[in-house]
Amino acid sequence: MPDQDPIERWSEEPYFLQLARILRRQIVNGEIEPGMPLPSESHLQQEYGLSRWVIRRTLGILADEGYTRTVAKRGTVVRPREDWPES
Amino acid sequence: MPDQDPIERWSEEPYFLQLARILRRQIVNGEIEPGMPLPSESHLQQEYGLSRWVIRRTLGILADEGYTRTVAKRGTVVRPREDWPES
DNA sequence: GCGGATTTGTACGTATGTATG
DNA sequence: GCATACATACGTACAAATCCG
Numbered sequence: 001m002p003d004q005d006p007i008e009r010w011s012e013e014p015y016f017l018q019l020a021r022i023l024r025r026q027i028v029n030g031e032i033e034p035g036m037p038l039p040s041e042s043h044l045q046q047e048y049g050l051s052r053w054v055i056r057r058t059l060g061i062l063a064d065e066g067y068t069r070t071v072a073k074r075g076t077v078v079r080p081r082e083d084w085p086e087s
Numbered sequence: 088m089p090d091q092d093p094i095e096r097w098s099e100e101p102y103f104l105q106l107a108r109i110l111r112r113q114i115v116n117g118e119i120e121p122g123m124p125l126p127s128e129s130h131l132q133q134e135y136g137l138s139r140w141v142i143r144r145t146l147g148i149l150a151d152e153g154y155t156r157t158v159a160k161r162g163t164v165v166r167p168r169e170d171w172p173e174s
Numbered sequence: 175g176c177g178g179a180t181t182t183g184t185a186c187g188t189a190t191g192t193a194t195g
Numbered sequence: 196g197c198a199t200a201c202a203t204a205c206g207t208a209c210a211a212a213t214c215c216g
Binding site for chain 4: 014015016050051052053054057072073074
């Protein structure tokens with residue numbers, strides 16, 4: 001349900017940070033398990049009503065943090081827990 | 088002289104990788120010394136005839152590598168040599 | 175194996191906000 | 196007050212590889 005995790009458009013916080021927090025939590029909570037794919041960029045666009053710029057910025061952050069790996073023409077998958085930041 | 092470091096538009100290599108290589112070499116060669124500012128994004132745009140998207144992508148790479156630090160509303164400066172990648 | 179749909183990557187343009195100088 | 200400079204965010208287009216019926 002996208003509306004459980006709405007992007008606050010009045011917020012000072014950039015959309016890509018809000019969305020990164022939302023997706024990061026879903027991963028940590030096990031809603032998307034290691035090895036499983038995240039929704040595609042276009043799907044995330046529709047789900048959250050955000051531009052692809054924001055979606056890609058967000059996915060870049062999660063990848064940098066070690067939560068996900070994005071492969072060209074394939075998609076983005078959740079990495080093993082040992083690759084996540086500790087604590 | 089921009090034309091000494093032209094972007095090869097026929098190349099397979101993305102523009103932002105070509106430009107990153109060019110600017111990285113200028114830094115390593117001491118053409119822009121630590122503490123000194125890089126040209127502004129709009130200046131780089133005009134100098135190389137590239138979009139701001141490519142310029143920012145490039146500067147992001149150099150910053151990730153430790154060569155530069157970009158500060159909002161200020162500009163991008165070259166970091167001390169000890170922050171650069173070794174060898 | 176073919177062909178279309180999907181998906182990510184690169185690249186462009188524009189607009190607006192905000193802090194700096 | 197005004198110009199500069201970076202940050203965010205929207206849009207579009209095309210390429211190339213992959214996936215799938």
